[in-house]
Amino acid sequence: MRRKTKFSYETKIAVVQRCLIGKSNSNYEALLLGISPTRVREWITVYDLLGDLGLITSSKNSVYSAALKQCIR
Numbered sequence: 117m118r119r120k121t122k123f124s125y126e127t128k129i130a131v132v133q134r135c136l137i138g139k140s141n142s143n144y145e146a147l148l149l150g151i152s153p154t155r156v157r158e159w160i161t162v163y164d165l166l167g168d169l170g171l172i173t174s175s176k177n178s179v180y181s182a183a184l185k186q187c188i189r
Contacts, residue, residue, distance in 0.1 A: 123149065128171040131156060132163045 131149070134140040135156065142156040149156075162170040 122151075125172050128159050129163075129168060132159050132171070135160055136163075 127149075131140075131145045135142055135145060142153045142160065146153040146156045159171060
């Protein structure tokens with residue numbers, strides 16, 4: 117089963133960039149998108165830590181080998 121993102125990478129990066137340059141704030145952007153301001157602040161934090169690539173959502177779940185699963189237990 118694939119994941120479906122609610123917001124595209126392009127939307128996320130545009131929102132984050134508007135907030136970072138001071139043209140908008142997380143509360144206003146969240147209101148426009150119909151989400152929590154906390155989510156927008158999370159996007160900003162992820163962008164600060166990981167850059168553009170941090171805002172890309174994987175389209176499928178991660179697959180781990182049996183050996184790795186055994187090591188975790």
